[in-house]
Amino acid sequence: MGTVSNLVVSAGRWPVTALLDLLAPPRCLACRRRGGTPLCGPCAAQVPLLGHGCRRCAAPRGQAHACWPDDAPVDGVSAAFDYRGVAAAAISTAKLAGAHAGWPGLCAALLARLEREPPAVDVVTWITTPTARSHQRGGDHAARLAHLVASRLHLPVVQLLAAREVPGGRDTYAAVHPLPGTDVLLVDDILTTGATAWRAAACLRSAGAGRIHLAVLARAGTHTLGGASRR
Ligand SMILES: [Zn+2]
Numbered sequence: 001m002g003t004v005s006n007l008v009v010s011a012g013r014w015p016v017t018a019l020l021d022l023l024a025p026p027r028c029l030a031c032r033r034r035g036g037t038p039l040c041g042p043c044a045a046q047v048p049l050l051g052h053g054c055r056r057c058a059a060p061r062g063q064a065h066a067c068w069p070d071d072a073p074v075d076g077v078s079a080a081f082d083y084r085g086v087a088a089a090a091i092s093t094a095k096l097a098g099a100h101a102g103w104p105g106l107c108a109a110l111l112a113r114l115e116r117e118p119p120a121v122d123v124v125t126w127i128t129t130p131t132a133r134s135h136q137r138g139g140d141h142a143a144r145l146a147h148l149v150a151s152r153l154h155l156p157v158v159q160l161l162a163a164r165e166v167p168g169g170r171d172t173y174a175a176v177h178p179l180p181g182t183d184v185l186l187v188d189d190i191l192t193t194g195a196t197a198w199r200a201a202a203c204l205r206s207a208g209a210g211r212i213h214l215a216v217l218a219r220a221g222t223h224t225l226g227g228a229s230r231r
């Protein structure tokens, strides 16, 4: 049983963020009250879970939505939450506020959904965060999610994209392996405009990838996806 001083002495072997998680009491990722992790009871009761929706973009069934344009390089989307309210607050806290301990719990709903409806793919990868930003956040959350997904689906997980931050612009991606006909499960934390997913998936396609299925914790809105990325 380690005391706080023992933990600090051994901090050299720990990422600082992991140490902070260990020393902090568990708090709800959405309201930050002590108690439940990833979410307290009241917040868990308000989670906007997505039902079974459009297979191509995960928009809720029965809602008018604009979906992906026909030429989008994404063939399907799995998402667990509607990106609003408690779900948006919890994902933001887990990504940006160093509350990493709740991350696996937050991913549970998506993992269960993928296990029930496994996409037909050969490999799992993720939309890479440029290195500097990833360090600021204490790690690449999409990479952590991709490893959890791959483990649950018993699939290999490989980094297929290198990311570069363009000052004042959008991140650019480059494929780091040829992908002759490989069907890919591309993982990210949220799907908002779809522009990032479009550019990442297009990059995999240009490297030879076949079918690309996107898996995200949360999908925002019902607007047209990927529009700006086509220009
Ligand atoms: Zn709460």
Ligand SMILES: [Zn+2]
Pocket: 054, 055, 056, 057, 058, 059, 065, 066, 067, 068
């Ligand atoms: Zn759709």
